[in-house]
Structure formats: C-alpha cells, structure tokens
Amino acid sequence: NAGVTQTPKFQVLKTGQSMTLQCAQDMNHNSMYWYRQDPGMGLRLIYYSASEGTTDKGEVPNGYNVSRLNKREFSLRLESAAPSQTSVYFCASKSFSGISYNEQFFGPGTRLTVL
C-alpha cells in the first residue's frame, strides 16, 4: 500500500503559467481533499470530493479547479498561477467505513513556488 501519493514533489512556475497537481490513493477511500499550508495560516481546504463524481469548494477555492478522475485520483489545476499561490499543497483521503472510519490520511505534499 503506497497510501496517498502526490506528483510532482517540487515545482517552480512563472506568473501566468498553468499546471496540474496529481494525487492518487490506493486505500479505496471515498473522499479526497486538497489543502494548502502557509506559514501563519495553517492548513486550509481548497476543494474536496465527498465521493466519486462530486466536487465542492472549500475555504479558499479561487484560482483553482479540480477533477475527480475516478475513485483513486483527484487532481488540482492552477489555470494562471499567481505569486499568492506559492505554498505547500497536500492531498488527503478519508474512508467512511471500516476501522479507519473518518480517519484522514495525507500525501507527502507538493512544494510550489510561483515567481
């Protein structure tokens, strides 16, 4: 079990460029989440997908789009990157069954710098 995987691990973009952050989980979890972590701001939810085929906005969705490609994969897209999107991005997943009911598992993160 790889758990939650994220690619890439590091990325540098110029203002206005676009990119997609990839996330996959092999735990058969229903829900998946994208967070950003900034110094002094803690972890903030960008978008989430409660189940395959659904997505909803979190606390800070502006400038981002998401796609729940299938049950395993949940991608985050920056259409036109801005310096304010420099951050560490974490993907997480959660199951609503079994002994890990409602326990959240995180990926290793993507460190994004926008110049």
Place this chain on the structure above:
Amino acid sequence: KQEVTQIPAALSVPEGENLVLNCSFTDSAIYNLQWFRQDPGKGLTSLLLIQSSQREQTSGRLNASLDKSSGRSTLYIAASQPGDSATYLCAVTDTNAGKSTFGDGTTLTVKP
C-alpha cells in the same frame, strides 16, 4: 464557523518529561477529532483519531482525550524522547461531508 486553537505555539522540554498539548474548538457538534504529527518538510502523519462518542484513545506513549462539552482535547506524551520533536496538529471534523478544520499546531522540541 469552527475555530481550532492550539496553545502553546511552541514547547521545549528535556528528554524524559511527560507533557500535554492542548487543542480547543468553538463548536462542540463534531464528528471526531484527529491528532497529527508533522516533521519539517514532510506531510502529516495520523497519530490518534477520537470519534465523537469516545472519551480517549491510546497508542503507545500517546494518549488523547476529548471533552466535547468544553470544546477541548489534550494529547499526552509520556517519557518524551528527542525523536518526538515535531509539530503536532489537531483537526476537528464537524460535517457529514468530512470537512476538517485544523489548528496551527504546537512545535515540540525535546532536548537530549
């Protein structure tokens, strides 16, 4: 809106000491509370999950308690070790959709 506070922001203790980290939340209607550990430059590792119907959970030297009525949780670490040095975050889940609100964390340093 749920707010989660962790005090202190930083804590330094000598090796072997028992310690308590605090987490408070404003809305007691929660589904669960989860404690995480984060090492510098790394992701979050789940330590303990307490469902809303539970009062505490234990794993090795860690014990987490939950008092919903007062909006508080504590993480007790027994016989601390330098390897326990990390940032500890708590997160409360208060919707059926599973959205969580995180505290800013307590950075723990255990000195040899």
